[in-house]
Structures are given as C-alpha cells and as structure tokens.
Amino acid sequence: MNANWLPQMPVIKDWLADASLKLSKAGIPSPDLDAEIILSNCMLKNRTYLHAYPEAKIDTETLSKVDEIIEQRLKRIPLAYLFGYKEFYGREFQITKDTLIPRPESETIIDILKQINTDKISNLIDIGTGSGCLGISAKLEEPDLDVTLSDVSPEALEIAKINADRLKATVDLIESDLLASINNKFDIIIANLPYVDKDWARSPETNYEPSLALFADNSGKQLIEKLVIQSINTLNNGGYLIIEADPEQHPSLIQFATEKSFKLFIQQDYIIAFRYLS
Numbered sequence: 713m714n715a716n717w718l719p720q721m722p723v724i725k726d727w728l729a730d731a732s733l734k735l736s737k738a739g740i741p742s743p744d745l746d747a748e749i750i751l752s753n754c755m756l757k758n759r760t761y762l763h764a765y766p767e768a769k770i771d772t773e774t775l776s777k778v779d780e781i782i783e784q785r786l787k788r789i790p791l792a793y794l795f796g797y798k799e800f801y802g803r804e805f806q807i808t809k810d811t812l813i814p815r816p817e818s819e820t821i822i823d824i825l826k827q828i829n830t831d832k833i834s835n836l837i838d839i840g841t842g843s844g845c846l847g848i849s850a851k852l853e854e855p856d857l858d859v860t861l862s863d864v865s866p867e868a869l870e871i872a873k874i875n876a877d878r879l880k881a882t883v884d885l886i887e888s889d890l891l892a893s894i895n896n897k898f899d900i901i902i903a904n905l906p907y908v909d910k911d912w913a914r915s916p917e918t919n920y921e922p923s924l925a926l927f928a929d930n931s932g933k934q935l936i937e938k939l940v941i942q943s944i945n946t947l948n949n950g951g952y953l954i955i956e957a958d959p960e961q962h963p964s965l966i967q968f969a970t971e972k973s974f975k976l977f978i979q980q981d982y983i984i985a986f987r988y989l990s
C-alpha cells in the first residue's frame with residue numbers, strides 16, 4: 713500500500729489552530745477556549761494534555777466527533793447543550809433544551825444564602841428551578857434546610873429531579889406557576905426567574921434556550937414583581953426573598969419591594985436579597 717494513500721490525521725495543535733480560526737470567523741467570542749474544550753472533551757482528556765502533547769495525532773473516530781461538534785458550534789449552539797452539562801457552584805448539572813444553562817452570576821445567590829444565620833431557618837423554596845442548580849446547591853451547602861424545587865415547566869422539573877438524584881440532594885419537587893400551588897410557609901425564597909426584555913440585545917446562543925426561561929413582560933420585571941407580591945403570604949415573618957435581576961432593574965425592584973414591607977438586606981452584582989418584615 714502506498715503510504716501516500718493513508719488519510720492524513722491532524723495533530724492536536726494543527727486541529728486546534730484550524731478549529732479556532734473557523735470559530736473566530738463565525739464570531740464566537742472565545743474561539744481558542746471553545747476549540748480546546750471540544751477537543752479535550754471528545755478525547756476524554758483535560759486541556760493541559762492538549763498543551764503537553766501538541767504533536768499527538770487525533771484518531772479517526774475522535775476526528776469525526778470533533779468536526780461534527782465544531783459544525784454545531786458554528787451554528788452558535790452553546791457548548792453546554794452540545795455536551796449536555798454545565799458546572800455550577802463546583803458541581804456538574806445535566807441540562808437539556810428545556811432548561812436554562814446555569815450562569816456564574818447566579819452563584820452569588822448561594823454565597824448570600826451562606827451569609828444568613830440559618831440557626832432559626834428551617835426551609836427554602838427555589839422558584840423557577842430549571843436544572844435545579846440553585847435549590848440543589850442550597851441543599852448541598854446547607855444540608856439542614858428542607859428544600860423544595862419548583863417550576864412551571866414539567867420538563868425542567870424532570871431534569872431537576874435527575875440532578876437532585878445524581879448529586880444525592882434530598883429535595884421535594886412541585887410544579888407551580890410561581891407560588892400559586894405552594895401551600896406551605898417558607899423561611900427563604902430564592903428565584904432566578906426570567907427577566908429579559910424581548911427588545912434587549914442578546915447573544916445568538918440564547919436563541920437555543922427556552923423562551924419560557926428568558927423573557928418577561930413589563931421591561932422584564934413582570935414575574936419578579938408578581939413573586940414579590942405572592943411572597944407576602946408565603947414567607948414567614950423575617951423571612952428572606954433572594955432574587956436575580958439585571959442590575960439596571962434593581963432600583964425599581966427595590967422601590968417596588970420596599971413599598972410592600974420588604975427591607976433591603978444585601979444587593980450584590982445581579983442579586984438582591986430582601987427580608988420580609990410585616
């Protein structure tokens with residue numbers, strides 16, 4: 713057999729350079745990183761390996777897999793959907809097209825939760841739980857709390873259940889439109905509800921996320937304001953409402969909640985935490 717007939721298998725550094733160029737031309741904001749994540753995931757190695765062995769050849773099977781994923785990524789499908797998971801607060805959460813991709817800015821909700829003296833606090837509900845990343849992280853960081861995960865989407869709740877089981881977090885799950893089907897009282901409500909106004913500029917990647925998880929009327933504030941009002945009957949006196957919103961929405965949301973007997977507890981980055989003091 714003439715050696716010239718053998719298919720040319722690229723080495724790691726050449727494939728990375730080529731993939732990164734394609735991604736960059738498609739306007740992907742972090743082309744080098746994305747190319748490395750795609751290759752390292754498909755080779756079942758970490759990214760350090762790619763730099764340690766730049767001349768190593770990529771086998772045929774891996775090559776067809778990575779090339780296929782690059783094609784998908786060029787259509788701006790987020791990496792988290794291509795691989796089916798996303799890390800949040802140091803743990804891996806399964807995600808699907810029915811769940812929002814957990815965002816790093818939401819981790820501040822867990823940081824704030826850990827600043828609350830939980831001695832007299834017994835339970836917490838996560839409204840709009842999606843993948844369950846917030847409520848499950850809350851349970852795993854504060855194991856003494858009884859935690860309930862809730863969402864209006866049954867498909868999202870199925871994924872939240874899978875994540876709770878995988879991460880061994882004992883939680884209750886309930887389908888509800890905000891607090892409409894919630895009969896218990898809670899000490900803490902956490903919520904990353906949809907707060908994007910349809911007119912805002914967005915990355916093309918968000919087109920693959922569920923509209924139900926992104927958009928809200930009234931400049932994005934409709935669901936949050938509704939939750940503030942409903943929380944009055946669900947929170948125990950002195951209880952906490954911790955919500956995520958765009959920082960530009962914060963001043964009007966703080967005014968709205970303050971007029972309804974909520975007191976600002978902490979405002980940090982995307983997160984506002986209130987106490988309900990009737």
Ligand SMILES: C[S@@+](CC[C@H](N)C(=O)[O-])C[C@H]1O[C@@H](n2cnc3c(N)ncnc32)[C@H](O)[C@@H]1O
Nearest residue numbers: 812814840841842863864865889890904906925
């Ligand atoms: C921005 S996503 C947040 C998901 C997850 N908590 C996170 O931080 O990644 C908003 C979630 O709220 C849910 N949702 C939308 N409208 C709702 C409503 N009226 N009642 C309860 N959940 C709702 C969506 O299904 C979605 O899972």
